Amino acid sequence: MIQQIVWENDFEQAQTRAAAEDKLILIDFYDPT
């Protein structure tokens, strides 16, 4: 199965997961236009 990126869209949720999983947070600021 081809792996796809699991994107969060809430910063606090990302912080909670990063702490629990001992991971860094990657933020991709993007402009859809």
Added chain:
Amino acid sequence: MERVTYPEPAVAGTINNSYVALQINTKEADAKPIVERYRQVWTPDLRMLDADGFEYYRWNGYLPPFEFLPQLLVAEAHARLRQKKVQAAAEVYNDVVERFPTSRVAPEAAYYAAVANYRTSKDSADLMKGWEKLRNRYPASDWRLKQSMVEDVE
């Protein structure tokens, strides 16, 4: 990024393994607090943070998959080095030098691989050996210049 870089399985796998990934649409009103907190001005804008929101690394601009991937690994290694997880950092820098020797960030990885190897072993010969490898592989790089003070005393 969405069409070319992120669908690449090696990129997606590395992001999922090492990061909690968060996309922020800078045009949405809800994004204003985080856009202002991180002084965000131009996209694409990639930031690497810890769980407390402390920023370790950033870059702007599109990168194709096999430049993005080593850049992402170097960002992770820099974060680990600054967290004093020097052995973990050394492993990632060395991985970049071995797997992506022609990438744009390879000279930077080689420079810091020597630093992290030295910080792990406490043996200055590891620093000198690593920087010698950097000079031999990337003689015209900016990172060769950044260690050139040791060339004057050799």
